[in-house]
Amino acid sequence: MSAQLLQFLLSGLTVGAIYALVALGFAIIYNASHVINFAQGEFVMIGGMATVSFIDAGLPLPLSIPLAIGAAAVVGLLLEKLAIEPARNASVVTLIIITIGASILLRGLASLVWDKKIHAVPAFSGEAPIALGGATLLPQTVWVLGVAAVVVGLLWWFFNRTLTGSAILAVSHNRLAAQLMGVSVRRVLLVSFGLSAALGALAGILIAPITFTSWDVGVMLGLKGFAAAILGGLGSGPGAVVGGLALGMIESLGAGYLSSAYKDVFAFLIILAALVVLPNGLFGRRAAERV
Amino acid sequence: MLLRAENLCKRFGGVSALEALDLEIEAGAVHSIIGPNGAGKTTLLNVLCGIYRPEEGRVRVQEKSMVGRAPHEFAAAGIGRTFQNLQIFFNMSALENVMAGRWLHERCSLAAALARLPSLARAERACRIEAEALLAFVGLEAWRDAPSDTLPYGALKRLEIARALAAKPALLLLDEPAAGLNPTETLEIDRLIQRLAASGVTIVLVEHNMKLVMGVSQHVVVLDYGRKLAEGSPDAVRRDPKVIEAYLGAGA
Amino acid sequence: MAILVGLNAIVCVGLNLLVGFAGQVSLGHAGFFGLGAYGSAILAARYGWPPLAALAAATAATGVLAWLIGRPILRLKGHYLAMATLGFGIIVSIVVSNEDRITGGPDGMSVPPLSILGYAIVGERTWYWIVATLLLATVWVALNLIDSPRGRALRALHGSEVAAEAIGIDAARHKLSAFVISALAAAAAGALTAHYAGFITPSKASFLHSIELITMVVFGGMASTLGAVVGAAVLTTLPQFLTVFKEYEMVLLGAVMMLTMIFMPRGLVPTLERALAAARRKPL
Numbered sequence: 001m002s003a004q005l006l007q008f009l010l011s012g013l014t015v016g017a018i019y020a021l022v023a024l025g026f027a028i029i030y031n032a033s034h035v036i037n038f039a040q041g042e043f044v045m046i047g048g049m050a051t052v053s054f055i056d057a058g059l060p061l062p063l064s065i066p067l068a069i070g071a072a073a074v075v076g077l078l079l080e081k082l083a084i085e086p087a088r089n090a091s092v093v094t095l096i097i098i099t100i101g102a103s104i105l106l107r108g109l110a111s112l113v114w115d116k117k118i119h120a121v122p123a124f125s126g127e128a129p130i131a132l133g134g135a136t137l138l139p140q141t142v143w144v145l146g147v148a149a150v151v152v153g154l155l156w157w158f159f160n161r162t163l164t165g166s167a168i169l170a171v172s173h174n175r176l177a178a179q180l181m182g183v184s185v186r187r188v189l190l191v192s193f194g195l196s197a198a199l200g201a202l203a204g205i206l207i208a209p210i211t212f213t214s215w216d217v218g219v220m221l222g223l224k225g226f227a228a229a230i231l232g233g234l235g236s237g238p239g240a241v242v243g244g245l246a247l248g249m250i251e252s253l254g255a256g257y258l259s260s261a262y263k264d265v266f267a268f269l270i271i272l273a274a275l276v277v278l279p280n281g282l283f284g285r286r287a288a289e290r291v
Numbered sequence: 292m293l294l295r296a297e298n299l300c301k302r303f304g305g306v307s308a309l310e311a312l313d314l315e316i317e318a319g320a321v322h323s324i325i326g327p328n329g330a331g332k333t334t335l336l337n338v339l340c341g342i343y344r345p346e347e348g349r350v351r352v353q354e355k356s357m358v359g360r361a362p363h364e365f366a367a368a369g370i371g372r373t374f375q376n377l378q379i380f381f382n383m384s385a386l387e388n389v390m391a392g393r394w395l396h397e398r399c400s401l402a403a404a405l406a407r408l409p410s411l412a413r414a415e416r417a418c419r420i421e422a423e424a425l426l427a428f429v430g431l432e433a434w435r436d437a438p439s440d441t442l443p444y445g446a447l448k449r450l451e452i453a454r455a456l457a458a459k460p461a462l463l464l465l466d467e468p469a470a471g472l473n474p475t476e477t478l479e480i481d482r483l484i485q486r487l488a489a490s491g492v493t494i495v496l497v498e499h500n501m502k503l504v505m506g507v508s509q510h511v512v513v514l515d516y517g518r519k520l521a522e523g524s525p526d527a528v529r530r531d532p533k534v535i536e537a538y539l540g541a542g543a
Numbered sequence: 544m545a546i547l548v549g550l551n552a553i554v555c556v557g558l559n560l561l562v563g564f565a566g567q568v569s570l571g572h573a574g575f576f577g578l579g580a581y582g583s584a585i586l587a588a589r590y591g592w593p594p595l596a597a598l599a600a601a602t603a604a605t606g607v608l609a610w611l612i613g614r615p616i617l618r619l620k621g622h623y624l625a626m627a628t629l630g631f632g633i634i635v636s637i638v639v640s641n642e643d644r645i646t647g648g649p650d651g652m653s654v655p656p657l658s659i660l661g662y663a664i665v666g667e668r669t670w671y672w673i674v675a676t677l678l679l680a681t682v683w684v685a686l687n688l689i690d691s692p693r694g695r696a697l698r699a700l701h702g703s704e705v706a707a708e709a710i711g712i713d714a715a716r717h718k719l720s721a722f723v724i725s726a727l728a729a730a731a732a733g734a735l736t737a738h739y740a741g742f743i744t745p746s747k748a749s750f751l752h753s754i755e756l757i758t759m760v761v762f763g764g765m766a767s768t769l770g771a772v773v774g775a776a777v778l779t780t781l782p783q784f785l786t787v788f789k790e791y792e793m794v795l796l797g798a799v800m801m802l803t804m805i806f807m808p809r810g811l812v813p814t815l816e817r818a819l820a821a822a823r824r825k826p827l
Contacts, residue, residue: 030622036622036625083801083805086805087804087805087808089808090804090805090808091808092621093562093568093761093765094761094804094808094809095804097757097758097761097762097800097804098800098801098804098805100754100758100800101758101796101797101798101799101800101801101804102797102801103797104793104796104797104800105793105794105796105797105798105800105801106797107793107797108791108792108793108794108795108796108797109794111790111793112790112791112794219750223629223633223750226626226629227626227629227630230622230623230626234622234623261637261641262637262638262641264633264634264637265633265634265637265638268630268631268633268634269630269634271626271630272616272627272630272631275616275619275623275626275627276615276616276618276619279618279619279620279623280623281623284623340709341708342705342708342709361708361713362705362708362709363708363709363711363712363713363714366708366709366710366711367711371709371710372709374705374706374709378703378705378706378709379702379703379706380698380699380701380702380703380706380707381702382698382701382702382766383695383698383699383702387695387698390692390695391695391696391698391699391707391710392710393692394692394695394696394699394710394711394712395710395711397692399691399692399693401693401720403691404687404688404691404692404693404694405684405687405688406684406687407687407690407691411691414692415690415691415692418692454706454710455709455710457710458710458711
């Protein structure tokens with residue numbers, strides 16, 4: 001394998017891992033509520049920017065990170081409690097507009113609480129590049145891939161092996177039946193939003209040392225995460241991960257071999273083509289409509 | 292022969308919902324399809340109106356093959372349908388639902404629609420009058436302008452029939468029209484189906500209510516696990532030992 | 544300002560046909576707006592076409608494009624369709640931003656003013672009459688379509704696609720025609736905006752603009768032509784009022800969007816209509 005190809009694949013995997021985490025956030029909320037949370041990208045932004053604030057306040061990195069994730073989770077819980085719950089009977093389109101409004105609100109707040117400048121976050125373990133088969137790897141990349149893999153594993157364990165996780169899955173399959181079994185849908189929704197926010201924030205923190213962070217970094221990342229979730233099949237966990245990684249790789253290869261300016265066009269064209277062939281995404285459930 | 296189904300096979304993943312099914316529907320008669328839950332009755336109806344494409348076999352309407360055709364082409368060929376899970380247009384009033392059903396008989400070009408030509412106004416008035424007549428036929432004239440999401444369940448079932456009739460189908464597929472109805476409502480539906488049969492509409496009825504089925508049908512087909520178990524007149528089917536064992540229970 | 548409201552309203556009435564009546568989702572309509580705008584701008588500015596011809600050509604070409612891409616993507620449902628339209632919009636905005644030799648890139652390009660038979664159309668009053676007439680024409684055409692059997696067919700599609708097919712409505716064809724009509728409205732409005740402002744930038748084809756458009760439709764009330772116009776009016780003028788608050792503008796805009804959708808989930812006009820109907824029924 002040529003060193004150049006390896007380089008592209010590695011950077012594709014890295015950004016793909018970030019997309020996968022954001023996509024998982026979309027999937028979790030969608031499963032619990034059938035809502036597409038267009039504010040998901042803002043949680044990514046909060047993760048990075050809050051970390052910057054805590055570091056500027058003098059806290060060490062290992063403490064800033066969990067605090068930033070916690071802050072994002074709180075915002076997620078507030079969003080669910082104040083915006084989604086009051087509108088729970090509204091149509092899907094209305095709920096989408098609410099989350100879009102939330103994303104605008106959060107971005108506006110970010111520009112006030114912080115500023116509109118680009119900020120740097122220190123790399124977790126230094127910046128000395130590692131050589132791997134002719135390509136170079138940043139230590140941060142190892143963190144991104146490693147943490148993402150661990151998190152995906154933890155989520156799999158959570159949803160498949162714990163009672164709370166099963167309850168969330170139950171709500172996604174059949175809300176009424178889950179309620180009749182004693183599952184509190186309100187609590188499931190809260191947990192879903194908090195969890196998704198935490199995931200998004202984590203993604204933002206992991207990538208910030210490589211790509212810097214700013215008040216509006218969430219828009220494109222949120223969109224790409226949504227695209228990855230759709231590509232993988234909305235509501236499917238494995239789909240979100242595969243979709244994220246695939247999107248990252250397609251983007252990276254597109255940027256490398258075609259044109260850096262058009263990498264997004266290339267990626268979206270591939271997604272559109274994939275949807276035409278597989279209208280429910282890669283792993284999407286073909287729900288047979290019962291008539 | 293109004294409709295002919297030959298060797299229909301419909302599979303979902305590994306499950307065979309219909310297997311080697313042959314069916315002949317004669318014009319002017321009431322045919323019923325009965326069988327235990329999961330026997331494939333609704334799947335059969337879905338294949339007969341084009342919602343499902345069979346893996347094998349084909350459907351012929353008036354001797355024309357319908358292989359590969361879309362549901363709206365089946366409708367144009369004369370197949371009408373009501374649904375087990377109501378598919379009422381809840382975003383419209385009862386009258387508008389029935390008026391919508393007349394789609395196949397309205398010649399409305401895009402130009403006429405965009406420019407509101409006077410010919411359109413005349414056609415709309417005629418459409419409204421016919422729709423009102425159909426609502427009266429099914430006994431819903433009191434609900435004419437009501438938003439359809441305010442109608443009771445039994446009325447909605449009758450509304451679906453009115454809408455299907457608006458298309459003037461040669462063959463009407465009724466999927467469990469009495470499901471979920473109380474005895475009074477069931478009696479109303481029973482009478483409605485009798486009126487329909489008397490007016491000459493060919494009906495294929497899927498129902499669990501045996502009294503209804505045996506009382507109104509000329510021809511009964513029994514399905515079990517996607518295959519035809521028996522067919523014939525109501526009396527013949529009622530006495531068939533295979534049917535009794537699989538479905539009706541001893542002493543029916 | 545009223546002119547901008549009118550132009551946005553034209554897009555929204557068209558978009559409402561697709562979203563409110565036919566029940567399809569489009570998160571990329573700014574792409575059609577941008578194609579109409581840039582198409583007309585490029586033909587007029589770089590190739591010297593008479594502006595009216597450029598406008599007509601750009602609108603028609605966008606309609607053809609909508610027809611071509613509509614067939615495959617309208618087979619998608621719900622959020623998948625949202626993604627496909629979103630992707631389309633983003634592709635348009637990136638292409639327009641990058642091809643700076645023809646489009647002037649991220650800084651935009653200047654557009655010659657509209658002229659009919661050699662008379663340049665400048666001045667707010669003339670534009671006011673043109674846009675008002677066009678808006679009225681668009682609303683009239685939309686209302687005609689909705690009241691007609693074809694309008695019923697669209698609403699039937701929205702109510703239940705499978706039942707609509709069962710009564711003989713070709714779902715694919717009707718969805719496509721609503722898609723193309725709304726694309727034509729967006730493209731025409733885009734071209735007019737370009738000639739009115741004398742300038743066009745890629746932000747007019749951006750995802751954010753698509754969101755603005757869909758928000759106007761939902762806010763005003765889906766399945767209500769009046770709602771589309773009201774939504775366009777309110778959400779075009781509101782940000783202008785909010786600039787008073789300077790850096791709080793985004794926060795307030797987001798808050799307004801959220802609050803109105805939470806408390807008026809059906810949109811402004813339907814909620815008011817229901818309130819009026821309820822008030823009328825109460826004994827005085």
